Amino acid sequence: MKPQQRRIVIVGVALALLGVALWAGWRSKSSAPGLSFVVLVAAFFVLRENRLRRQAEQRLHELNNQLEQRVRERTAELAADLERRVQERAAQLVQFKSALDEHAIVAITDARGKIAYVNDKFCAISQYSRDELIGQDHRMINSGHHPKEFIRELWETIRSGRVWKGELKNRAKDGTFYWVATTIVPFLDESGKPTQYIAIRTDITERKSVEEQVVQLNAELRVHAAQLEATNKELESFAYSVSHDLRAPLRGMDGFSLALLEDCAGQLDATGQDYLRRIRAGAQRMGQLIDDLLRLSQVTRTEMAVDRVNLTALARKVIAELQPQQAGRAVQWEVGDQLTGRGDTRFLQLVLENLLGNALKFTGKCEHARVEFGQQGQGAEQVFFVRDNGAGFDMAYATRLFGAFQRLHTPTEFPGTGIGLATVQRIIHRHGGRVWAEAQPAKGATFYFTLSTPQ
Amino acid sequence: MDNTKDKVILLVEDNADDELLTIRALKKNNILNDVVVARDGAEALDYLFRTGAYAGRDQSAPQVVLLDLKLPKISGLEVLKRIREEARTRTQPVVILTSSTEEQDLAASYGLGANSYIRKPVNFEQFSEAARQIGLYWLVLNEAPPKP
Numbered sequence: 070m071k072p073q074q075r076r077i078v079i080v081g082v083a084l085a086l087l088g089v090a091l092w093a094g095w096r097s098k099s100s101a102p103g104l105s106f107v108v109l110v111a112a113f114f115v116l117r118e119n120r121l122r123r124q125a126e127q128r129l130h131e132l133n134n135q136l137e138q139r140v141r142e143r144t145a146e147l148a149a150d151l152e153r154r155v156q157e158r159a160a161q162l163v164q165f166k167s168a169l170d171e172h173a174i175v176a177i178t179d180a181r182g183k184i185a186y187v188n189d190k191f192c193a194i195s196q197y198s199r200d201e202l203i204g205q206d207h208r209m210i211n212s213g214h215h216p217k218e219f220i221r222e223l224w225e226t227i228r229s230g231r232v233w234k235g236e237l238k239n240r241a242k243d244g245t246f247y248w249v250a251t252t253i254v255p256f257l258d259e260s261g262k263p264t265q266y267i268a269i270r271t272d273i274t275e276r277k278s279v280e281e282q283v284v285q286l287n288a289e290l291r292v293h294a295a296q297l298e299a300t301n302k303e304l305e306s307f308a309y310s311v312s313h314d315l316r317a318p319l320r321g322m323d324g325f326s327l328a329l330l331e332d333c334a335g336q337l338d339a340t341g342q343d344y345l346r347r348i349r350a351g352a353q354r355m356g357q358l359i360d361d362l363l364r365l366s367q368v369t370r371t372e373m374a375v376d377r378v379n380l381t382a383l384a385r386k387v388i389a390e391l392q393p394q395q396a397g398r399a400v401q402w403e404v405g406d407q408l409t410g411r412g413d414t415r416f417l418q419l420v421l422e423n424l425l426g427n428a429l430k431f432t433g434k435c436e437h438a439r440v441e442f443g444q445q446g447q448g449a450e451q452v453f454f455v456r457d458n459g460a461g462f463d464m465a466y467a468t469r470l471f472g473a474f475q476r477l478h479t480p481t482e483f484p485g486t487g488i489g490l491a492t493v494q495r496i497i498h499r500h501g502g503r504v505w506a507e508a509q510p511a512k513g514a515t516f517y518f519t520l521s522t523p524q
Numbered sequence: 525m526d527n528t529k530d531k532v533i534l535l536v537e538d539n540a541d542d543e544l545l546t547i548r549a550l551k552k553n554n555i556l557n558d559v560v561v562a563r564d565g566a567e568a569l570d571y572l573f574r575t576g577a578y579a580g581r582d583q584s585a586p587q588v589v590l591l592d593l594k595l596p597k598i599s600g601l602e603v604l605k606r607i608r609e610e611a612r613t614r615t616q617p618v619v620i621l622t623s624s625t626e627e628q629d630l631a632a633s634y635g636l637g638a639n640s641y642i643r644k645p646v647n648f649e650q651f652s653e654a655a656r657q658i659g660l661y662w663l664v665l666n667e668a669p670p671k672p
Binding site: 308309312313314316317318319320321323324325327328349352353355356363367371 | 539541542545548593594622623624625626627628644645646647648649651
């Protein structure tokens with residue numbers, strides 16, 4: 070029963086009770102006044118009860134309405150908040166995606182391996198349009214570079230739900246190749262089956278080409294090193310053979326010429342004896358040439374042991390060893406104090422032997438020979454020099470000085486093989502330094518050298 | 525140096541000119557000892573170990589072996605190695621007398637126990653002087669090792 074109907078019923082009952090009370094009062098004016106009163110009281114209570122009930126119902130209704138209102142408001146509030154957050158997230162995802170698109174080549178592949186999405190970078194690098202790619206599989210850009218096993222392992226990894234990372238060589242539409250560093254992330258459904266794969270790639274073609282170049286250069290370098298080693302070995306065995314075999318015939322020429330001079334001098338006139346002496350001189354000179362050449366080649370063949378070298382001490386030692394060649398001449402030797410340099414001691418001794426030996430030789434015709442070994446500052450570079458006041462030379466020929474077998478004097482003027490300065494130059498170059506000379510005829514020469522390029 | 529006549533010099537040399545020149549140099553310096561010449565490494569070892577052509581020779585050891593390095597059949601370094609390996613010849617004085625002063629030869633020779641290393645000069649006067657000093661040192665001054 071609806072409240073409206075109920076009210077009508079209650080009012081009706083009340084009116085009926087009132088009517089019953091009035092009719093009863095009229096019929097028995099004096100006999101039953103009590104009954105009428107009871108009926109009236111009852112009617113009053115019924116009506117009052119009805120009013121109270123109606124009031125309560127009214128209140129309940131109002132409260133209900135208020136609650137409903139609040140629920141509606143709160144729901145709207147929550148919905149608005151949710152939508153705002155969804156929008157924020159969506160905006161963030163769009164930002165993420167645009168950032169990712171800026172950096173990477175992105176593709177989404179469905180469970181069967183068909184391309185479902187590609188970004189612009191994918192299209193740009195593969196040279197295929199989006200329409201050409203969607204619905205195809207990745208065989209479209211397969212370069213054929215990777216072995217089947219490699220591709221099979223890739224698919225096994227991602228099908229089992231694991232992330233695959235690696236470098237792939239792909240082929241673009243025009244047939245050119247490109248390399249991509251690739252991460253493929255599989256996405257699985259509740260049963261663990263892949264639903265899609267997202268592949269994120271970075272173009273590493275340039276790095277790969279540099280790497281390939283490095284590999285190629287390394288291979289070439291190895292070939293060159295092997296060739297160099299072979300050449301060195303050949304040079305070594307050549308030098309070994311020269312050292313052992315070339316001198317023996319000279320010994321014979323010299324020895325038997327001398328034997329002739331000693332044993333058969335009576336059968337030879339002065340000219341014949343002179344010829345024999347010339348044969349001996351030739352053999353000995355040849356022996357000297359061979360020795361010097363071997364020393365020159367040794368400079369190239371021998372490994373350097375670089376250390377700090379006390380050049381002052383080394384020069385004094387060399388000068389002491391040159392004493393026999395000084396042959397009683399008065400030579401004023403001057404060696405600078407505390408001269409040091411970085412290099413191979415044996416080789417630097419050879420440099421000083423040649424330069425100081427030359428200085429001694431070319432001052433041979435001086436009355437007051439003076440030879441100086443010192444150092445002069447030229448900026449950050451340490452420049453050492455050997456200066457003499459000897460025969461000197463014309464600077465016009467300076468460029469020929471350091472060539473093997475090059476001589477600016479005849480053997481009768483000053484003896485020599487012309488290999489000494491070539492040896493000096495080779496040693497200095499092996500040290501990363503420079504060597505040069507300044508001179509004036511009859512006024513002396515200065516040879517300069519450095520031991521390493523200035524830092 | 526006449527008191528050293530009975531002491532034999534073993535010259536291991538394949539070059540006939542060098543053989544002649546060495547003997548001449550020794551003779552010029554009055555080194556009159558018997559010079560036994562072995563013309564390759566195998567012959568030298570035969571002499572030292574009394575094998576092959578030298579199977580019947582007496583027990584004496586040479587006073588000094590003058591050993592060239594570049595030899596047919598068995599090289600000088602190999603000869604030296606075998607001399608040092610064998611108990612009978614371990615203390616045998618061996619002087620390397622050769623053309624080369626390549627570092628590798630010097631290092632290998634001394635490494636295998638050479639007693640001395642002398643380079644044959646081209647100039648015969650220098651060669652003769654070297655022979656004189658070898659004779660003086662190894663045949664006169666030096667006391668030979670006791671017999672093993």
